[in-house]
Amino acid sequence: MKVAVMGYGTVGSGVVEVIESHDNVITKRTGGEPLEVAHILDLRDFPGDPHEKLFTKDFNDILSDDEVRVVAETMGGVEPAFSFTMKLLKAGKSVVTSNKELVAQKGLELLEAAEESGANYLFEASVGGGIPIIRPMSQCLAANNIEGVAGILNGTTNFILTKMIEEDMDFSDALKLAQDNGYAEKDPTADIEGFDACRKVCILASLAFGKHVYPNQVATEGITKITLEDVAYIHSIKGVIKLLGQIKYISDDKIAAFVSPAVVQHGSQLASVNDVFNAILVRGDAVGDVCFYGPGAGKLPTASAVVADMVDAAKHIERKKIFGWGAGSEDYVVDYKSTIEMPFYVRAKANKVKIQAIFGEVKFLSRIGQPSDEVAFITDRMTENALDNKLAGVDVINIIKVTNY
């Protein structure tokens, strides 16, 4: 079967590589039909690339090729990926993607277009890179009420936090190392401010609970305020700080979804997820906690997930997969700060007496080199708004959510 690849960057070139190097397994899994790359769309030139004859700068070469039934979109960004994908789906071609920004922003419209034309729109690679998560989650869903999802969804920030936790490296040094290793971009904003994790939370939430969640509905906080002092305090209670995307079921019409640093206790499967690895924990009412771990990014891992979707799309040319969701609404995602209760880690310039006067008996933490006017403690369960009220007169340095995953 003829296929096309749009975007010949890291993932796209990986897709072509995996298709060529895994001809045997792919052919076996499609039931006998190999995938053959017929077009590669990219505006750049790749002189000397062995696929020179396949390159095109004209999207219509793919759209108008009736033999191309499956297209991988690995361009990234919303436009022109959205327009191209929409046209392909409307023309009845299936599209698979690693583009989390597009799925998070425009997934609903694209899924609806696919629904109408009978094509498939698959996006396994858009969350968790090479980790199979879309199908396992869909399967968990079949006989569970999902209570919550928590994920380490961004490899760059997990790498930085791992260096801070395990090697006592400070944030800016760890960020620089991530950049030197190619894990972080020159402008690391999307990673360290949590925007990338936010997009993945949108996709997971949409899938888990059946209604589209948009990035602007997800309160998002990055890791730039985390310091080695916080790491040390949390270490003293056998915990680690991770950037987590969290989704919580409230009712069929309400969920909470947020991205933030969070304290995870040793012993949790999420605590031992280090470096650039990702993990997604799904809590179901029947199954309990299941967790999926693997490389969250990287050329070949992500490409292998894209190609697996291409294989699935090729097998399902004549019938629909049912991954998808409906429309949400503005008030579908609640303000978690007024609704979700949890314990918090608080670090402040204050003395214990003052804190106890406000919070009653709390668990104080300590670290080597702790100044006499600094306290750190874990609160009881309460909403973040309630916490903020209590802390109104306190000189707070940092607040971090404490999870029960």
Next chain:
Amino acid sequence: MKVAVMGYGTVGSGVVEVIESHDNVITKRTGGEPLEVAHILDLRDFPGDPHEKLFTKDFNDILSDDEVRVVAETMGGVEPAFSFTMKLLKAGKSVVTSNKELVAQKGLELLEAAEESGANYLFEASVGGGIPIIRPMSQCLAANNIEGVAGILNGTTNFILTKMIEEDMDFSDALKLAQDNGYAEKDPTADIEGFDACRKVCILASLAFGKHVYPNQVATEGITKITLEDVAYIHSIKGVIKLLGQIKYISDDKIAAFVSPAVVQHGSQLASVNDVFNAILVRGDAVGDVCFYGPGAGKLPTASAVVADMVDAAKHIERKKIFGWGAGSEDYVVDYKSTIEMPFYVRAKANKVKIQAIFGEVKFLSRIGQPSDEVAFITDRMTENALDNKLAGVDVINIIKVTNY
């Protein structure tokens, strides 16, 4: 859609419970059709059970009910489960099962019968209880050459080892605790001798590499020889002992598959899998390592996996799922002892000089209370046969494989 459940033990009664309590999600996932339990087959009586009217002792009540299209087999054991399943599949009814013994022994025949009649035979719950593994693995397969699989596949032994490692409890006390908690049977042989893990290895190996592997082809060693002394030595090198099922690709016509205690280093995702939890790590050439973690047993987790398969079977009444495999052969699984090289942990009554004379420079381990005539060390990579030759004149106490997972 009418369904039936065969075997009303822990899992079977859980299946009925999940079907009834999760009507809303199930109906959503089947695309609008609820599952309705029409028959429950069990030779025992359950006086006062609210499903009294559904019970039958006659298998033919299920076989002859044309409206029943999907049957859950949660009886366990090979017979009569095999005969019943075969008849159902030949009659075109789909069967889903949690019965690892049956899938490991007779999976090939049953899959062939399903293939012929166009019914589905699904077995997600037979490996890893509630952990989705069959479909994710099948998906990893689509664009990866699988290099190996390693799994903590038995909750009982993992519970025992966890108690030995974390609470310094000796084997027999930990086994007794497992029995008191209902995690181990009165006769714990199938768990502690590795037979249960062996069956799951057969299923994973058959699925991963496409050819049926039978239990008698898998060299199987349990955990009864593991002592607290071994635990202490391994702890000194930041490792833990786990009962692992391992499968290694050698060529398209050869694999290795074995069950044994194995040393796993801290930092591995398998090292932090504690208590009755299971985890399965799949190593692909493109994706790298992905790992699936969750409850490996238990009434509702396992039942939720069975019901998820029932939902899938209900959705696929008119078309085939492609999970399956072909025939293997007697020499398909190699003697790993002569082929697979790895490092080994060795504990022996000997002195270091003698060991160094045999092995050259090796890494010696130590523990508190170590007798002066005892050594423990890690060898270089070699086959187990080569190791046995070297150790011919040595008074060996224990040997444990060291993994690179």
